[in-house]
Amino acid sequence: MAEQQQPLPKVVLVGNPNVGKSVLFNVLTGAYTTVSNYPGTSVEVSRGQCEIAGTDYEILDTPGMYSIMPITEEERVARQILLQETPHAVLHVIDARNIERMLPMTLQLIEAGLPIILVVNILDEAKRLGMEIDLQKLQKNLGVPVIGTVMKRRQGLPELQQAISEYASVPHKTFTYGSDLERDVTRLATVIKGDYRFSKRATSLLLMQKDEDVEQLIVTGENTENLELLQTLVRDVIFERRADLHLQISMERKKICKQMLDGVVQQTELSEKEPFAELLSRWTVNPWSGVPILLLVVYFGLYKFVGGFGAGTLVDLLEGNIFEEYINPPVINFVQQHVSAEWLFELLVGEYGLWTLGIRYAVALVLPIVGTFFLMFSLLEDTGYFPRLALLVDRVFKKIGLSGRAVIPMVLGFGCDTMATMVTRTLETVRERIIATILLALAIPCSAQLGVILGLLSGVPGALAVWLLAMILVFLLVGLLAAKVMPGEHPIFYMELPPMRLPQLRNVLVKTLSRMQSYFMEILPLFLFASFILWSLKMLNVLEGLIGALSPVVRAIGLPVEATSAFVFGFFRRDFGAAGLYDLQTNGLLTPAQLTVAAVTLTLFVPCIAQFLMMKKERGLRVSVSIFVFVSLLAFSCGWVLNKILLTTGLLA
Amino acid sequence: MNCGLCGKEIPADLGPGDGKSPCGSCRGGCRKIHCPYCGYANPAPGKFLRKMLQKNNEEKTDE
Secondary structure (H helix, E strand, C coil): CCCCCCCEEEEEEEECCCCHHHHHHHHHHHCCEEEECCCCCCCEEEEEEEECCCCCEEEEECCCCCCCCCHHHHHHHHHHHHHHHCCCCCCCCEHHHHHHHHHHHHHHHHHHCCCEEEEEHHHHHHHHEEEEEEEEHHHHCCCCEECCHHHHCCECCCHHHHHHHHCCCCCCCCCCCCHHHHHHHHHHHHHHHCCCCCCCHHHHHHHCCCHHHHHHHHHHHHHHHHHHHHHHHHHHHHHCCCCCCHHHHHHHHHHHHHHHHHEEEEECCCCCCCCHHHHHHHHHHHHHHHHHHHHHHHHHHHHHHHHHHHHHHHHHHHHHHHHHHHHHHHHHHHHHHHHHHCCHHHHCCCCCCCCHHHHHHHHHHHHHHHHHHHHHHHHHHHHCHHHHHHHHHHHHHHCCCCCCCHHHHHHHHHHCCCCCCCHHHCCCCCHHHHHHHHHHHHCCHHHHHHHHHHHHHHHCHHHHHHHHHHHHHHHHHHHHHHHHHHCCCCCCCCCCCHHHHHHCHHHHHHHHHHHHHHHHHHHHHHHHHHHHHHHHHHHHHHHHHHHHHHHHHHHHHCCCCHHHHHHHHHHHHHHHHHHHHHHHHHCCCCCHHHHHHHHHHHHHHCCHHHHHHHHHHHHHHHHHHHHHHHHHHHHHHHHHHHHHHHHHHHHCC | CCCCCCCCCCCCCCCCCCCCCCCCCCCCCCEEECCCCCEEEECCCCCCCCCHHHHHHHHCCCC
């Protein structure tokens, strides 16, 4: 009869992505590993075996996770392994260079009562950066074994193996939160009666954060009477703490980590790169230095590079030379020779033709500008500047009495207004959601549209400065309104800052090209569709009537009647309208003052059809149409006021 | 790929429009990858560019 095999004691590797978990896994297990999908998912989990001090162990390498409160499927699988397995030891692998950012998860794992060994990896790089980490002291503070390693050189491997083989589970330390949070955790923990893999304390915290898997666990783990009591309590706590629970837990964990690391990490010597990166990071978030840095970025990155090089040199080359001299004449000749019907000629190469308007605007006018803008955007993004910019904006807003809550949709809106409009559903009240939707529709151009508008204005001295000033004033107006309607009691904006670094060429190129490709795919059909609509209106003799109806409004803000068509374009997308303005300006039909007024008005329009559809989906037809009308009226009102100011002061004359 | 705002790693199998809350309002589908952690719209590289990015990450992740 075959002898029944005892399951091997398990060692589970957990940690953030890119901290060296897989290297440690390979070092421990060698070549004998299997990779399989975790049941019911497409997430791969590696398993292997090793022998330490005469005992065989099964080693599991889990997908990267940032917290035991999962968001992605990968994190859910990693957490599921922790919830289902009964490991001999859990190795939490962290990057020594980012110890402060990664230690909160160690606290969570200790809090969960898991048999933790903390592996502080990549110690060599940390040392090179001048960091000295007192591992003994950290071990004493945390109350779990702490091993320092450089796994790619197998340094620390014998100590780690010894820690695994000698691991003795002892009751973990309890890290105490603020008294009100402790009271709620205790309220829940005393009611929990079931037997779970995670401690009652950790289970309570996860329930308070609406963790669906743990909610499911208690349904099977508690008896009916207790389950009802527990669920009622959880609902009460969640309702009482609906404004800031996640934030408070994060902040308190961060505070505990600071205490744990007090005297543990010493910056002994100055290295060449990191201290400057840290210094720069501090400068970028401090309003006194951050605002001048932002102005430098705007001046050199946007005004000089996007405006001067993109909207000037590149557009001149593409539009003025290549299209006007080499591409358009043969295309128009070809159509003239082969197309006799006037309507078809107009449709292809007429005033609003698919080629002469749709393709020329998309390829020759907009693409060079957004291309240079995306290059600058990706470069800044790769340095880690954006989260610092968000923090800076939040600090500046708070200094002038604005709520931090308004910052979240604004930051997301610069990436994609449509998505940010959807994110407004997370706000507490209907009133807040409507105000945030108006803010996004009115004052936040998405990055691509911002690039086109800035590029357009950069070629005219003074126009960009006036536009910026006008936009800041509108920002303040709507921001103060938002602060009045959405007064946050606490600073809601919270974000962990990733390290600043030198941008990587390949990353920047890939991101730039991807953005250009997706932008082009998005706008080209829309530009062609808009050209088709304009052509149809012209053929039906409706366009003249429409332009005639709109022209009093356009004249009222001091623009020539020819600018009306650009505003009709702008209803499709702001950047399409901006391209129309560019065309007018290069043909000498707009003065600098008129161009600035037109650009301000256009920037304040609803950005695109997709955002309008999202507004309709989120807020309903009546509210979204009202927002559209309100935003359009406000846009023209701002244009009217700016025109009066420019005429009175003689600015940009 | 790491998120351009929060810096966290976006799972490799996440495609354009996937993620925690794809909005789906853009014509022709969303060509952005919304970070599951912070919601920021990251560009979605095509097949070729994605390969380039993976190669870059493989070179970088030698720890």
